[in-house]
Amino acid sequence: xxxxxxxxxxxxxxxxxxxxxxxxxxxxxxxxxxxxxxxxxxxxxxxxxxxxxxxxxxxxxxxxxxxxxxxxxxxxxxxxxxxxxxxxxxxxxxxxxxxxxxxxxxxxxxxxxxxxxxxxxxxxxxxxxxxxxxxxxxxxxxxxxxxxxxxxxxxxxxxxxxxxxxxxxxxxxxxxxxxxxxxxxxxxxxxxxxxxxxxxxxxxxxxxxxxxxxxxxxxxxxxxxxxxxxxxxxxxxxxxxxxxxxxxxxxxxxxxxxxxxxx
Amino acid sequence: xxxxxxxxxxxxxxxxxxxxxxxxxxxxxxxxxxxxxxxxxxxxxxxxxxxxxxxxxxxxxxxxxxxxxxxxxxxxxxxxxxxxxxxxxxxxxxxxxxxxxxxxxxxxxxxxxxxxxxxxxxxxxxxxxxxxxxxxxxxxxxxxxxxxxxxxxxxxxxxxxxxxxxxxxxxxxxxxxxxxxxxxxxxxxxxxxxxxxxxxxxxxxxxxxxxxxxxxxxxxxxxxxxxxxxxxxxxxxxxxxxx
Numbered sequence: 001x002x003x004x005x006x007x008x009x010x011x012x013x014x015x016x017x018x019x020x021x022x023x024x025x026x027x028x029x030x031x032x033x034x035x036x037x038x039x040x041x042x043x044x045x046x047x048x049x050x051x052x053x054x055x056x057x058x059x060x061x062x063x064x065x066x067x068x069x070x071x072x073x074x075x076x077x078x079x080x081x082x083x084x085x086x087x088x089x090x091x092x093x094x095x096x097x098x099x100x101x102x103x104x105x106x107x108x109x110x111x112x113x114x115x116x117x118x119x120x121x122x123x124x125x126x127x128x129x130x131x132x133x134x135x136x137x138x139x140x141x142x143x144x145x146x147x148x149x150x151x152x153x154x155x156x157x158x159x160x161x162x163x164x165x166x167x168x169x170x171x172x173x174x175x176x177x178x179x180x181x182x183x184x185x186x187x188x189x190x191x192x193x194x195x196x197x198x199x200x201x202x203x204x205x206x207x208x209x210x211x212x213x214x215x216x217x218x219x220x221x222x223x224x225x226x227x228x229x230x231x232x233x234x235x236x237x238x239x240x241x242x243x244x245x246x247x248x249x250x251x252x253x254x255x256x257x258x259x260x261x262x263x
Numbered sequence: 264x265x266x267x268x269x270x271x272x273x274x275x276x277x278x279x280x281x282x283x284x285x286x287x288x289x290x291x292x293x294x295x296x297x298x299x300x301x302x303x304x305x306x307x308x309x310x311x312x313x314x315x316x317x318x319x320x321x322x323x324x325x326x327x328x329x330x331x332x333x334x335x336x337x338x339x340x341x342x343x344x345x346x347x348x349x350x351x352x353x354x355x356x357x358x359x360x361x362x363x364x365x366x367x368x369x370x371x372x373x374x375x376x377x378x379x380x381x382x383x384x385x386x387x388x389x390x391x392x393x394x395x396x397x398x399x400x401x402x403x404x405x406x407x408x409x410x411x412x413x414x415x416x417x418x419x420x421x422x423x424x425x426x427x428x429x430x431x432x433x434x435x436x437x438x439x440x441x442x443x444x445x446x447x448x449x450x451x452x453x454x455x456x457x458x459x460x461x462x463x464x465x466x467x468x469x470x471x472x473x474x475x476x477x478x479x480x481x482x483x484x485x486x487x488x489x490x491x492x493x494x495x496x497x498x499x500x501x502x503x504x505x506x
Contacts, residue, residue, distance in 0.1 A: 006343060006347075009340060009343070009344065010344070010347070013344055015344070015347070015348055074485070076485075077484075077485050077487075095347065096347075099343055099346065099347045102343070102487065103339070103343045106314070106315050106316065106317075106339055106343075107335075107336060107339050107340075109311065109314075241484060241485065242485070
């Protein structure tokens with residue numbers, strides 16, 4: 001009996017995915033492997049819901065390993081996790097979370113509370129600390145959710161140790177985030193309308209402009225490549241659920257309001 | 264006590280009688296194909312009767328709530344471990360029934376010193392190729408597969424009545440859920456009472472019991488294709504019996 005706890009079920013069944021390996025290394029045996037990582041992800045509240053977006057690049061040191069990574073992952077119908085850090089660990093955390101929430105809902109015949117979901121990610125990060133402090137598998141995610149019970153939008157960011165922090169308007173993380181965090185603060189503080197008043201289209205345009213800004217200053221953040229059809233991953237969460245913005249909509253908004261300067 | 268084969272066979276036979284007697288008061292469960300996918304329907308007097316098991320698998324049960332709960336947990340654990348360790352595409356109703364549920368149910372039935380599961384289950388799956396598969400699992404571990412729909416009724420006459428009525432319903436997979444709901448509700452009634460008393464019984468049921476229904480449909484967004492019908496939808500769909 002696991003009382004709806006999927007992680008406990010995995011451990012009980014000795015699943016190899018039950019926990020991140022607790023590696024033992026000393027300073028003298030520091031890992032020399034270059035791990036795939038880096039990102040810029042962001043989330044903010046707009047008029048009708050939440051927007052979460054991320055660039056598509058995965059790097060290993062100064063090598064670009066992949067330019068079509070999806071770092072914004074649906075966890076359930078009303079929550080999304082965006083990942084910065086090591087994809088190997090982060091994707092696994094997202095998979096564990098997704099299964100955990102569904103398992104809880106189906107076995108306990110009720111949805112896990114938002115607080116429970118937020119703590120579940122925190123627990124995974126805490127279990128990953130031994131690996132993270134040894135330089136492998138560090139993950140610094142964002143978690144965004146629409147709480148159906150209260151009708152409220154929530155965005156959380158985490159530190160490597162698993163502490164969660166809820167933000168009021170927006171959050172950014174990843175290697176390219178310092179460059180856009182200030183921009184978002186400036187926009188939110190002095191623009192005629194704060195991000196929370198933006199329409200969905202305007203919110204998507206802002207997200208693409210921010211990601212292009214991040215890519216301009218951070219080599220580990222991928223830009224938008226129209227010729228190769230590489231656009232950021234952009235998702236919204238509203239009362240109706242999570243929606244991935246289709247490529248055509250991103251392309252059209254990009255050509256109309258991002259590519260050209262005077263709009 | 265059961266070391267002689269005859270005594271063991273007699274004990275098993277007695278326990279079959281006991282189980283069939285225990286199941287007489289259970290509320291039937293109906294699962295039918297429809298153009299949208301699969302509709303699962305039952306009427307409860309408080310305890311939930313139809314459940315989501317995995318993205319494309321649902322379960323309906325007739326029997327003791329505690330035993331149904333034990334079996335439901337077995338199959339949910341198996342489905343989620345399989346879906347996580349391999350892939351959600353590897354979770355199938357056939358494997359869940361054949362390898363997950365049938366063996367422990369049969370074992371419990373034949374181990375005379377142990378309590379059997381007082382339950383009959385219905386498991387339905389909407390395949391990615393839109394195939395509709397239905398399984399029934401009896402308290403003795405016997406399971407059957409069908410593709411045209413299934414009624415889980417109390418053993419005996421009710422089951423026979425429903426089987427012949429279901430055979431007469433052709434082409435359900437081409438009919439809209441709204442129409443199939445009416446057929447499912449009528450089949451549920453037939454599983455409870457004889458045809459001549461059915462309409463009056465269905466009208467009575469709506470006064471003090473709750474209808475539960477789930478739709479398995481490709482149109483449900485996200486990986487899980489299960490959508491419980493809302494109370495408002497059920498009220499509209501049962502309007503003909505609320506006059």
